[in-house]
Amino acid sequence: MKTALSQLGQRTAPPAISWLMSLTLGQPKLISLAAGFTDNASLPVSEARELLNTAKRLTELDENATTAAVCDRRLAPNATKLRRPQPAATDISSDRLLITHGSQQLLYLLTEALCDPGDIVLVEDPTYFVYLGIAQSHGLRCRGVRLLPDGLDLAHLEQVLEELRRRGDLPRVKLLYLVTYYQNPTGYTTSFAKKAAALKLLRRYEKFAGHPLYLIEDAAYRELRFAGEEVPSALAAPGGADRVLYAGTFSKPFATGVRVGFGVLPEPIRTTATRIKGNHDFGTANLLQQLLARALATGAYERHLAELQRRYAHKARVMTDAIRAHFPANVEWREPAGGLYVWARAPKRLRTGAKSRFFQTALKRNVLYVPGALCYANDPTRRQPDHEMRLSYGGASERDLAEGIKRLGTVLSA
Numbered sequence: 001m002k003t004a005l006s007q008l009g010q011r012t013a014p015p016a017i018s019w020l021m022s023l024t025l026g027q028p029k030l031i032s033l034a035a036g037f038t039d040n041a042s043l044p045v046s047e048a049r050e051l052l053n054t055a056k057r058l059t060e061l062d063e064n065a066t067t068a069a070v071c072d073r074r075l076a077p078n079a080t081k082l083r084r085p086q087p088a089a090t091d092i093s094s095d096r097l098l099i100t101h102g103s104q105q106l107l108y109l110l111t112e113a114l115c116d117p118g119d120i121v122l123v124e125d126p127t128y129f130v131y132l133g134i135a136q137s138h139g140l141r142c143r144g145v146r147l148l149p150d151g152l153d154l155a156h157l158e159q160v161l162e163e164l165r166r167r168g169d170l171p172r173v174k175l176l177y178l179v180t181y182y183q184n185p186t187g188y189t190t191s192f193a194k195k196a197a198a199l200k201l202l203r204r205y206e207k208f209a210g211h212p213l214y215l216i217e218d219a220a221y222r223e224l225r226f227a228g229e230e231v232p233s234a235l236a237a238p239g240g241a242d243r244v245l246y247a248g249t250f251s252k253p254f255a256t257g258v259r260v261g262f263g264v265l266p267e268p269i270r271t272t273a274t275r276i277k278g279n280h281d282f283g284t285a286n287l288l289q290q291l292l293a294r295a296l297a298t299g300a301y302e303r304h305l306a307e308l309q310r311r312y313a314h315k316a317r318v319m320t321d322a323i324r325a326h327f328p329a330n331v332e333w334r335e336p337a338g339g340l341y342v343w344a345r346a347p348k349r350l351r352t353g354a355k356s357r358f359f360q361t362a363l364k365r366n367v368l369y370v371p372g373a374l375c376y377a378n379d380p381t382r383r384q385p386d387h388e389m390r391l392s393y394g395g396a397s398e399r400d401l402a403e404g405i406k407r408l409g410t411v412l413s414a
Contacts (some may be wrong), residue, residue: 007117012137016129016374023368031404034368036184036340037395038256042311044295044304048255051294052287092235096264098274099284103220103249103261108134109273109280110216110245110263114174115140122160122176124152126375126388128184128218131177135377141172142377149334151190152178154197161201165208175214175245176202180234181222182339185375185390189231189337196237203239214269216245223253223305225338226313235264242266250292253305260288312340312393315401319393322402326409340394343372346387346412353386358411367407 003010017035024032100106115121117139123131125144135142143160146153157176164170176198180190195217202213217234234244246264251257265273277283295301316336323333323342332345352358353373362369372388391408393401 007139008137011139013133015133020368020370023363027363027366030363030366030368031396031400031407032368033391033393033396033401033404033408034370035395036392038252038340039308039311039315039394041397042308043255043257044300047295047300047304048258048291051291051298051300054294092264096266096270098263098265098270098277099289100261100263100277101281101284102251102259103218103247103263104130105277105280106247106261106263106273107131107216107218109276110175110247110269111135111138111140112276113269113272114214118172120164120169120173122157122173123377124178124183125377125379125382126185126372126385127177127377128179129370129374131218132375132377142379144377144379144382145176147183147186147188149188151180151188151194152198154194154201157198158201161205165205170205170209171211173205173209173213174211175216177216177218178234179218179220181219181231182224182336182341184221184339185341185370185372186343187334187336187339187341188343189228192232192234192237195232195234195240199234199237199239199243202243212243214243214245216247218247220247220249220252221339222248224309224312224340226309226316227335227337245269250301253308254292254295254301258288258292260284260292309338312338315393315398316342318398318401319391319405322405323409326406326413328409328412331412336393340392342391342393344389344391345372346389348385348387350412351386352389356386361414362408362411365407365411367404367411369408 020034024030024035098106100109111134115138118141120141120143121135122143122145124147126147132142143164145160146156161170164173178190178198180195182189199215202215206213215234219233233246234240235246237244243266247261248264249261251259251261263270263273292301319342320335323344327333327344330347333342336342346352350358353371359371370390372390373384373386375390376384396404
């Protein structure tokens with residue numbers, strides 16, 4: 001008997017993150033340097049309790065709290081506070097904002113609003129593997145653009161666009177997806193100059209596409225900066241207001257259980273995404289929005305963020321000190337300046353994929369990482385790299401970070 005599942009239902013593969021989490025649950029002694037979880041010890045439990053109690057005393061959670069959409073108007077103006085300091089920050093009004101259940105929901109909404117099966121999305125090579133799952137489930141084709149420590153290889157982006165133009169495929173291109181701050185998985189940050197140049201290239205090729213080419217700026221890790229200078233958003237670049245779809249979140253810089261994100265979107269994308277979201281959930285949870293609105297208004301958000309930045313700076317040092325002590329010199333990596341990740345590149349002869357001997361040996365040593373191959377799109381124009389690892393210092397304790405890297409170093413040195 002044939003399945004009753006839709007084509008999307010049949011296409012959708014199990015998320016890679018689910019597989020990695022099941023490995024952790026199946027081996028209680030396993031040290032996971034894989035999942036990009038935030039630090040449980042730093043969660044603002046007492047602050048959140050006090051904020052909610054205060055809100056209750058002030059009767060802010062009244063009969064209107066049963067309607068999730070009512071709070072969107074209260075929280076939306078506060079989202080602009082996350083864009084400090086940069087050009088054009090004051091130009092964003094609440095009618096350009098959409099509040100979502102985390103930035104992950106926004107990425108799904110935007111893809112659904114813009115893309116049909118067979119369309120093409122351009123992604124960093126490597127990129128956030130959960131977004132690759134969204135693209136796969138929607139039947140999209142991904143083209144990878146080489147990633148350098150300061151962002152996209154612009155010459156390669158132009159080469160890809162020109163190749164697609166010559167083949168007549170540019171009308172199927174809908175967007176360029178970038179994780180611009182402390183990128184998942186590499187930890188790289190895209191310079192403002194490269195954001196502006198990428199936008200300029202997209203605008204140049206719009207006449208061949210026959211429709212706007214949008215840049216999704218996934219800024220989920222932007223607030224987790226603990227070194228270096230603030231980099232402006234692509235929204236501040238020439239043409240950014242009309243072509244940049246900015247995805248931000250309150251979850252990672254405040255508390256992961258507070259699943260609230262936001263988008264800064266031009267029309268008609270905002271209206272379309274809002275309608276699709278209405279079919280998903282009819283609005284983001286009011287209670288969570290009330291909590292964040294008070295956290296922003298009282299300064300609790302900023303105080304917690306400063307503590308969180310210090311915490312991740314410390315944990316990053318623990319991991320990198322252990323890497324220096326235990327990894328062979330032929331493994332390449334960079335000091336993180338924010339976010340949750342270190343990207344380690346082994347010699348090309350050493351395979352690190354999920355089916356590799358190296359990965360299985362690491363599991364036997366009770367240490368888990370994200371195989372770098374998971375972070376590369378299924379792009380037939382290049383060979384998929386299989387010698388890299390994403391290492392997260394977010395969720396593990398300092399003791400486990402040091403021990404996990406030591407175990408991984410033993411496997412690397414074998």
